[in-house]
Amino acid sequence: MSTQMCHARVIASLVGCTALVLALTGTTAQAHTGDPGRQTLAAGDGWGSEGTGTTGGSAADADHVYTVTTWAEFKAALAAGGTAPKIIKVKGTIDPVAEGCAAFEATGYDFAAYLEKYSPENWGLDTDLTGEPADSPEGLRAVSAANQDKVIKANVPANTTIIGVGKNAGIRGGSLQIKGVDNVILRNLTFEAPLDCFPQWDPTDGATGAWNSEYDAVVVYGSTHVWIDHNTLSDGRYPDSTLPTYFGEVYQQHDGLLDIVRGANYVTASWNSFQDHDKTLMIGNSDSAASTDTGKLKVTLHHNLFEGIVERAPRVRFGQVDAYNNHFVVAEGQSYSYSFGVGIASQLYAEKNAFSLPAGISAAKTLKKWSEAPLTAENNYVNGTLVDLIAVHNAEIPAETLQSGAGWTPTLRTKVDSPRAVPGIVDHRAGAGEIC
Numbered sequence: 001m002s003t004q005m006c007h008a009r010v011i012a013s014l015v016g017c018t019a020l021v022l023a024l025t026g027t028t029a030q031a032h033t034g035d036p037g038r039q040t041l042a043a044g045d046g047w048g049s050e051g052t053g054t055t056g057g058s059a060a061d062a063d064h065v066y067t068v069t070t071w072a073e074f075k076a077a078l079a080a081g082g083t084a085p086k087i088i089k090v091k092g093t094i095d096p097v098a099e100g101c102a103a104f105e106a107t108g109y110d111f112a113a114y115l116e117k118y119s120p121e122n123w124g125l126d127t128d129l130t131g132e133p134a135d136s137p138e139g140l141r142a143v144s145a146a147n148q149d150k151v152i153k154a155n156v157p158a159n160t161t162i163i164g165v166g167k168n169a170g171i172r173g174g175s176l177q178i179k180g181v182d183n184v185i186l187r188n189l190t191f192e193a194p195l196d197c198f199p200q201w202d203p204t205d206g207a208t209g210a211w212n213s214e215y216d217a218v219v220v221y222g223s224t225h226v227w228i229d230h231n232t233l234s235d236g237r238y239p240d241s242t243l244p245t246y247f248g249e250v251y252q253q254h255d256g257l258l259d260i261v262r263g264a265n266y267v268t269a270s271w272n273s274f275q276d277h278d279k280t281l282m283i284g285n286s287d288s289a290a291s292t293d294t295g296k297l298k299v300t301l302h303h304n305l306f307e308g309i310v311e312r313a314p315r316v317r318f319g320q321v322d323a324y325n326n327h328f329v330v331a332e333g334q335s336y337s338y339s340f341g342v343g344i345a346s347q348l349y350a351e352k353n354a355f356s357l358p359a360g361i362s363a364a365k366t367l368k369k370w371s372e373a374p375l376t377a378e379n380n381y382v383n384g385t386l387v388d389l390i391a392v393h394n395a396e397i398p399a400e401t402l403q404s405g406a407g408w409t410p411t412l413r414t415k416v417d418s419p420r421a422v423p424g425i426v427d428h429r430a431g432a433g434e435i436c
Helices: 003-011 017-025 071-079 111-118 137-152 389-396 422-429
Strands: 065-068 086-090 153-155 160-164 170-172 175-179 182-187 190-192 200-202 210-212 218-221 224-229 232-234 258-261 265-270 273-279 281-283 299-302 305-311 320-324 327-329 340-342 347-351 354-356 367-369 376-378 380-382 385-387
Touching: 065 071, 071 086, 071 153, 111 137, 137 153, 137 200, 175 182, 218 224, 327 422, 340 347, 354 422, 367 389
Parallel strands: 065 086, 086 160, 153 175, 160 182, 170 190, 175 218, 182 224, 190 232, 218 258, 224 265, 232 273, 258 281, 265 299, 273 305, 299 320, 305 327, 320 347, 327 354, 340 367, 347 376, 354 380
Antiparallel strands: 200 210, 380 385
16 A cells, blocks of 8 residues: 555545545445445446345454454354354465475375386386375375365355455465355455475376376355455465476476366456466366356456466356456566467457567467357557457467457446556556555
């Protein structure tokens, strides 16, 4: 929060902090009180406002408002009070992996023994590790992984608001599971993506095998009415560039930052900063999930910053996804695959976004076709110039010709900014620390 904003809050205390945030950060929260923990998603602000809207724990009584400073306190607050409305205020950085990966290791686990047994020279590349006994290096790895899983995952109940206090609140290495519930708000937190302590080697993954990891920072699984706003999500202290290599492959310890999957519906993600990550945001996790995902996965993405992102910003299957006023920044020399991934039965509507691309990265790469599914991509700007992303993509990558016309028009929007202004607006206002 800027000094000017704090000064304005003192002068205009009768107006309340919420009104100031609305004016100065562009947040479209419904202004009920001066407490950001009681703000709700404004009417018309994306798919999350559909139907009953998203109010989170705004109606919580005094007994169901918690301030937590440790991971243990956080999980206890989540479990308290059932589905009664609750507000959990996170103060400072909470860390479920503060004691390091060794705290999760099963008795007898030895990573050097794991590498020795399953190296391509000794194991080959034709057989995966399924069926290895419990006392094998793989069996002990699996037990160790289960120990980590139990500790770092936190289940978020219905009717809950989780909000960071001030500018420096966050969750380091935890995985929030918003699973099978309704009405959740998540705001003003800095997430360091979970680091999988025990990735599994799969010799049969690709021509030369691969390391596969678990854990997303935030998972919305089969849940409805979720608002994810003003958060910062990144790899933090452990960017992929710092990860070691074994068997000639990167020892991948990261999965996603945000996954919206398995029939999740009515989600608005606004004013977040996604930074320095590979597989970032997935909407729909399987081509075979038509029975659970058809007619669902309705998601709005607006005023988010995607900076230093390799791919999946987002990758979409099945859903009607409205993506507008986002800023995509590709750094000079970074690895970059694509931004919008067009997957099976998806209906992506990408409008009035801004892309900042370095020399050598064509606007054609911003789109990636995974399956035959038409999309709308209109009034998007690349380096300050209006570009027809579909036309450029089809001209330069004819093997992946995309069809224009998503078949629907978004109506749940509040303020839509000029795409020319998006970089200046989003870069200065997205992410954690912008809410009182």
